[in-house]
Amino acid sequence: MQNFEFYNPTKIVFGTETISRLAELVPSDARVLILYGGSSAQKNGTLDEVKSALGARTVREFGGIEPNPTYETLMRAVEQIRSEKLDFLLAVGGGSVIDGTKFVATAVNFNGDPWEILLTHGQNVEGALPFGSVLTLPATGSEMNCGAVITRSETQTKLAFLSPHVFPRFSVLDPSKTYTLPRRQIANGVVDAFVHTVEQYLTYPVGGMVQDRFAEGLLQTLIEIGPKALETPEDADVRANLMWVATMALNGLIGAGVPQDWATHMIGHELTAAHGIDHARTLAIVLPSLLNVQREQKRDKLLQYAARVWQIDSGTEDQRIDEAIRRTAQFFESLGVKTRLADYELGTEAIDNIVAQLEVHGMTKLGEHKDITPAVSRTILEGAR
Amino acid sequence: MQNFEFYNPTKIVFGTETISRLAELVPSDARVLILYGGSSAQKNGTLDEVKSALGARTVREFGGIEPNPTYETLMRAVEQIRSEKLDFLLAVGGGSVIDGTKFVATAVNFNGDPWEILLTHGQNVEGALPFGSVLTLPATGSEMNCGAVITRSETQTKLAFLSPHVFPRFSVLDPSKTYTLPRRQIANGVVDAFVHTVEQYLTYPVGGMVQDRFAEGLLQTLIEIGPKALETPEDADVRANLMWVATMALNGLIGAGVPQDWATHMIGHELTAAHGIDHARTLAIVLPSLLNVQREQKRDKLLQYAARVWQIDSGTEDQRIDEAIRRTAQFFESLGVKTRLADYELGTEAIDNIVAQLEVHGMTKLGEHKDITPAVSRTILEGAR
Numbered sequence: 001m002q003n004f005e006f007y008n009p010t011k012i013v014f015g016t017e018t019i020s021r022l023a024e025l026v027p028s029d030a031r032v033l034i035l036y037g038g039s040s041a042q043k044n045g046t047l048d049e050v051k052s053a054l055g056a057r058t059v060r061e062f063g064g065i066e067p068n069p070t071y072e073t074l075m076r077a078v079e080q081i082r083s084e085k086l087d088f089l090l091a092v093g094g095g096s097v098i099d100g101t102k103f104v105a106t107a108v109n110f111n112g113d114p115w116e117i118l119l120t121h122g123q124n125v126e127g128a129l130p131f132g133s134v135l136t137l138p139a140t141g142s143e144m145n146c147g148a149v150i151t152r153s154e155t156q157t158k159l160a161f162l163s164p165h166v167f168p169r170f171s172v173l174d175p176s177k178t179y180t181l182p183r184r185q186i187a188n189g190v191v192d193a194f195v196h197t198v199e200q201y202l203t204y205p206v207g208g209m210v211q212d213r214f215a216e217g218l219l220q221t222l223i224e225i226g227p228k229a230l231e232t233p234e235d236a237d238v239r240a241n242l243m244w245v246a247t248m249a250l251n252g253l254i255g256a257g258v259p260q261d262w263a264t265h266m267i268g269h270e271l272t273a274a275h276g277i278d279h280a281r282t283l284a285i286v287l288p289s290l291l292n293v294q295r296e297q298k299r300d301k302l303l304q305y306a307a308r309v310w311q312i313d314s315g316t317e318d319q320r321i322d323e324a325i326r327r328t329a330q331f332f333e334s335l336g337v338k339t340r341l342a343d344y345e346l347g348t349e350a351i352d353n354i355v356a357q358l359e360v361h362g363m364t365k366l367g368e369h370k371d372i373t374p375a376v377s378r379t380i381l382e383g384a385r
Numbered sequence: 386m387q388n389f390e391f392y393n394p395t396k397i398v399f400g401t402e403t404i405s406r407l408a409e410l411v412p413s414d415a416r417v418l419i420l421y422g423g424s425s426a427q428k429n430g431t432l433d434e435v436k437s438a439l440g441a442r443t444v445r446e447f448g449g450i451e452p453n454p455t456y457e458t459l460m461r462a463v464e465q466i467r468s469e470k471l472d473f474l475l476a477v478g479g480g481s482v483i484d485g486t487k488f489v490a491t492a493v494n495f496n497g498d499p500w501e502i503l504l505t506h507g508q509n510v511e512g513a514l515p516f517g518s519v520l521t522l523p524a525t526g527s528e529m530n531c532g533a534v535i536t537r538s539e540t541q542t543k544l545a546f547l548s549p550h551v552f553p554r555f556s557v558l559d560p561s562k563t564y565t566l567p568r569r570q571i572a573n574g575v576v577d578a579f580v581h582t583v584e585q586y587l588t589y590p591v592g593g594m595v596q597d598r599f600a601e602g603l604l605q606t607l608i609e610i611g612p613k614a615l616e617t618p619e620d621a622d623v624r625a626n627l628m629w630v631a632t633m634a635l636n637g638l639i640g641a642g643v644p645q646d647w648a649t650h651m652i653g654h655e656l657t658a659a660h661g662i663d664h665a666r667t668l669a670i671v672l673p674s675l676l677n678v679q680r681e682q683k684r685d686k687l688l689q690y691a692a693r694v695w696q697i698d699s700g701t702e703d704q705r706i707d708e709a710i711r712r713t714a715q716f717f718e719s720l721g722v723k724t725r726l727a728d729y730e731l732g733t734e735a736i737d738n739i740v741a742q743l744e745v746h747g748m749t750k751l752g753e754h755k756d757i758t759p760a761v762s763r764t765i766l767e768g769a770r
Contacts, residue, residue: 245595257400
């Protein structure tokens with residue numbers, strides 16, 4: 001096992017009817033900005049429930065944070081916080097809203113151009129406004145980690161930052177708030193959590209037995225509940241497990257002490273930035289081809305994945321690996337998530353552009369061995385046509 | 386899944402050669418009391434390493450904290466802290482030293498008789514001195530939780546308390562520090578972590594799929610590494626996994642959102658208090674018999690345990706349960722941990738006394754259904770003769 005640090009101070013309040021707990025979770029003298037996305041938070045009553053729990057506190061709202069939240073939009077929230085002297089942020093939504101809130105929290109008092117937070121990947125962050133979250137969409141794990149991904153729309157640049165200052169103080173996870181989500185978002189959430197787990201698991205063995213077992217448990221759970229989450233949207237246990245899997249998939253635990261890949265995400269980010277494809281769908285396109293192309297480097301863990309997650313125990317090594325990759329893609333497809341570039345009407349020209357963008361953004365040595373050069377990324381994308 | 390809260394702010398610094406990190410983890414102006422147990426911390430050089438990392442800080446020492454740390458001993462540490470105006474505690478040792486340090490941290494500024502902290506199980510704790518730990522013995526999980534068990538030797542009373550004020554600020558986990566531990570302590574650690582996991586897993590199903598998979602992963606890992614930890618003491622990966630399993634077994638994660646038992650611990654505590662049997666050995670005596678006696682209440686999870694942890698998939702339900710219990714006891718015995726009261730030269734008279742002590746301490750409704758009355762505890766102990 002590799003040496004590691006693990007630190008995660010976010011308090012999780014999990015279960016039905018927990019939004020009322022905001023009354024005690026948010027400081028009583030806080031001047032609160034509620035940040036949210038589209039109109040669904042208003043329509044489904046969550047926003048009203050949140051405001052009711054906040055009682056007599058000063059509360060302002062900032063809506064309209066996009067999927068793949070943009071710097072341009074978020075800087076307007078920063079201005080509102082400064083002009084109205086607000087001091088506590090509350091994200092109500094999914095990963096995009098929480099990621100956006102993390103950026104806003106650091107940008108408000110940032111000394112310099114806040115875009116530098118992204119350019120330095122958070123290394124120059126020295127503080128942040130305190131904030132909490134009310135999660136309404138299980139997927140990204142942002143509710144219990146200190147990372148965020150922000151897009152600058154004028155340059156189509158999608159960059160990530162990490163800072164221990166942006167752990168949410170608390171996150172309220174009420175699975176019943178996911179019942180009314182569109183199928184597409186639930187399917188995306190399952191794929192997103194699945195690929196987050198794989199990025200930290202399918203590398204090379206370092207004897208991280210606990211991390212491996214935990215990752216395998218998350219993947220097995222997603223395989224079991226993914227279809228049910230679409231078929232029976234109001235199954236409380238299925239939605240609760242989906243929410244908790246997604247949180248555990250990216251709160252630092254399964255990745256502590258083991259190598260990590262993240263090449264699928266980096267290539268996927270370019271597909272989203274250039275073509276507006278949902279984040280999870282870009283992962284479903286890239287991952288199966290990447291596993292195929294990197295099969296030598298990942299051989300031992302691919303065989304373990306085949307055996308423990310998919311119970312594949314016959315055939316040659318390469319047959320077992322082929323079958324595990326095939327079932328992975330089939331699982332995504334069974335959720336209605338297409339896995340080929342052609343399904344999104346993208347061909348050679350798009351591949352040229354994505355490879356060029358990876359170079360522009362310095363993504364030239366990806367993966368756990370830093371051996372996924374632009375040429376390898378091209379091979380991966382060719383394999384996903 | 387049941388509603389739950391999860392909060393664990395302890396920073397873990399894990400790996401070889403990490404003790405030097407104390408230089409930055411302990412506040413530079415701290416007046417430190419190092420608390421430790423027997424002479425092994427001195428002999429094996431850990432204490433010198435710790436003091437070296439603390440550099441020019443004011444450092445005092447308090448040694449002699451016993452296994453099953455006593456109120457009487459710990460109150461002497463409290464007096465030393467008060468008289469020398471120390472303000473930061475550093476536990477160097479295993480669960481007993483860390484548990485003792487938690488009590489000391491709360492007792493120093495406690496308003497009233499500190500024994501009340503135990504009598505109220507921590508409900509009246511309003512603060513604690515800050516403290517960290519350097520773990521040298523993997524077993525109890527105390528390095529990443531907010532609980533402690535303290536014994537009052539004059540009355541042979543062993544009681545637990547919990548308080549969010551006693552999470553360690555940090556814990557340094559260096560697996561190489563366990564190489565020189567006696568076999569007996571390693572075997573005890575494996576059993577302790579195993580039973581901690583079982584107490585939170587083998588109850589009744591509530592659809593906690595992630596918690597179940599994680600618990601099963603910890604148990605599978607212990608079954609795999611337990612014998613190796615005894616055979617090859619300097620296998621870095623085995624010791625690292627043992628340390629991380631023991632931490633994860635009792636840091637709140639696998640027990641969040643699911644029922645918990647803890648009857649084995651409560652009965653075991655009386656065996657330790659009355660007869661001085663190692664904590665883990667009392668668990669090894671009680672658990673197999675408890676699982677047998679409670680097989681109806683635990684039927685569904687016992688079958689899941691048989692299938693997923695021991696890969697037992699043939700026979701009637703009761704045969705599979707019998708086999709899973711048999712293998713559990715056999716696993717403990719394979720580590721040199723005896724599982725029958727007779728092995729410790731205890732018979733009918735001892736059982737009478739333990740049942741009487743459970744009544745004295747109000748332990749009359751134990752287990753996840755609160756149906757383990759003193760009469761059931763007697764049946765469990767009779768079954769363990």
